[in-house]
Amino acid sequence: MPTALITGITGQDGSYLAELLLKKGYRVIGVARRSSTVNTERIRHLLDDITVVQGDLQDQGSLLAFLEEYQPTEVYNLAAQSFVPTSWNQPALTGDVTALGVTRLLEAIRFVNPKIRFYQASSSEMFGKVLEVPQRESTPFYPRSPYGVAKVYGHWITVNYRESFDMFATSGILFNHESPRRGLEFVTRKITDAVAKIKLGKAKDLRLGNLEAQRDWGFAGDYVEAMWLMLQQDHPDNYIIGTGETHAVREFCEIAFSHVDLDYKEFVVQDEKFYRPAEVELLISDPSRARMALKWEPSVTFKELVTMMVDSDLAHLKKG
Secondary structure, three states, X not given: OOEEEEEOOOOHHHHHHHHXXXXXXXXXXXXXXXXXXXXXXXXXXXXXXXXXXXXXXXXXXXXXXXXXXHOOOEEEEOOOOOOHHHHHHOHHXXXXXXXXXXXXXXXXXXXXXXXXXXXXXXXXXXXOOOOOXXXXXXXXXXXXXHHHHHXXXXXXXXXXXXXXXXXXXXXXXXXXXXXXXXXXXXXHHHHHHXXXXXXXXXXXXXXXXXXXXXXXXXXXXXXXXXXXXHOOOOOOOEEEEOOOOOEEHHHHHHHHHHOOOOOHHHOEEEOHHHOOOOOOOEOOEOOHHHHHHHOOOOOOOHHHHHHHHHHHHHHHHHHO
């Protein structure tokens, strides 16, 4: 039985990845940060089938201990301070966790067993002020937030360890991927949650920032399969994962509200408070390499993704 260790297992991607790996017969070890109340809502249905241990990318000792105890064959690094607005408020923390945390984990793998296959969750936010449209593996990075800068470091240190120590270290540059498990602080879930509340009479409006920002949005459940496929290849590499389509925040609102027979123009209010200090206007992927090498294709369309999230939030609110 192969063993996989997932950092950030309590997050959206961690929960979907754990489900996938269990179906494939893995023993799954999840790492969650120590806190007075660990949020296991997304993995509650998996707790009888996985092992969750407390650890932190800021603590080298805990990383060494996990690797030595469980001897994983694969490590998926999904942990990060991943909310872009917070990265401006806590830039040093973001750098320590999202950037240097990758080095600590790679160094622990190199010390315990350099044959472990490693996946680094890179981000389309690394492209920032895009220098090429669409963005592909060779597109130069131009990050526009402390989060994006930290992710660039994590990406390049992964490449550096691959080339310096002959480690199987792969970087997946994932474009925006959403689901009903997305955190409420992210704009997509903020929209669908507000749509459900407005429809049920629990809210009156939705305040957003830049409605013209465009993103390449896909379904998180599809994207974790790409993560797994990357570690099954003969050689490590970098892969862009996305749909190859772009949609504006305004279009997301339009589909979400119309799904419940409402007009978004009557409820959405643009608020300067939610604008980024340095905006990322357009992100769109060229996932050709992943489609050819990994034989990976997204299965959920943009409209299906939006309506899935609205329906989930409606059901959740109706249950109380």
